[in-house]
Amino acid sequence: MIAAEDLVSMVEIVRNINSIQVFMVCFEVGNVTRAAQELNISQSSVSYHIKKLEDDLSVLLFRRTASGLQPTEQGSLLAQHVSRGLTAIRTGLERIAQRPGTVRVALLPMFASRWLSSRLGHLLEAHPEMNLSIQNHNNSFVRMPNPERFADLGIQWGRGNWDGFHVTRLWPETLAPVCSPDYLKAHSIRQPKDLLRCTLLHVDDTRMWEEWLSGNALALDAAQPQMMLEDRHFQLSSTINGLGVSLFASWLVQDELEKGTLVNPFGRVFDTSFAYHVVVPKAVELSAAMQRFNGWICDQSAERVRLT
Structure with a gap:
């Protein structure tokens, strides 16, 4: 049997559920106009729900600025709790389904x-x-x-x-710098500093190359030729096709090295924090x-x- 105070709390939650939903969208996008577009409601409705929630809680959830909505400390705290609650509900629904x-x-x-x-x-x-x-x-x-x-x-x-x-x-892990045999023929790579004249291929960012170069007493220059690729498979095919030099976890390219479609110019692997x-x-x-x-x-x- 549900206690009276629990029933009151449940009614209060249901009464505020729309406002909480609007609050979370505002928190995520940081803008009343974008929140209204995502929720398919008017901007005035968004403002109403935020003010209603602030009045009910007696706290300021956002600071209104020229660039949009900036969450207050109380707003960020509420968002954390609501996010955890929604995650628990979603997990429960998914496990049932x-x-x-x-x-x-x-x-x-x-x-x-x-x-x-x-x-x-x-x-x-x-x-x-x-x-x-x-x-x-x-x-x-x-x-x-x-x-x-x-x-x-x-x-x-x-x-x-x-x-x-x-x-x-x-x-x-250990990292292997690799390139195609044709790329190696066209670019004399005998020591680590020779890579500064080569196109460095990478995914995500240049942190792996920065670490590798630093370990060889070198630094990545802003003028360094480089190419960022979408994923590791594309990076691998691009390396095989002679677009530049890549760093891979050594075991990932073992087959290509054995077949000769890739070569390791230095004949050794390097330690890494990745x-x-x-x-x-x-x-x-x-x-x-x-x-x-x-x-x-x-x-x-x-x-x-x-x-x-």
């Missing part, structure tokens, strides 16, 4: 195709009740505004310093199936480290 044992995994396509896919069969044989829902991302999972809406956990390449996530590094990580948004409450998948991939990682 999905088959039991569903795990949503955000994967990097090259990692998935070159390491994970050959191992998934053993996992699903051992746990036939597990239902995997694979979501591809371009190393963007940890930068999503609400990653828990996208997946329960994911694989991310980087240094592992991501707030808002539980992070587990899979294994230490690695693949399992990342779990802190807003996610792991189900039993998610815990099994997380434990399995960490066990697979430990086995790989043991064999190398």
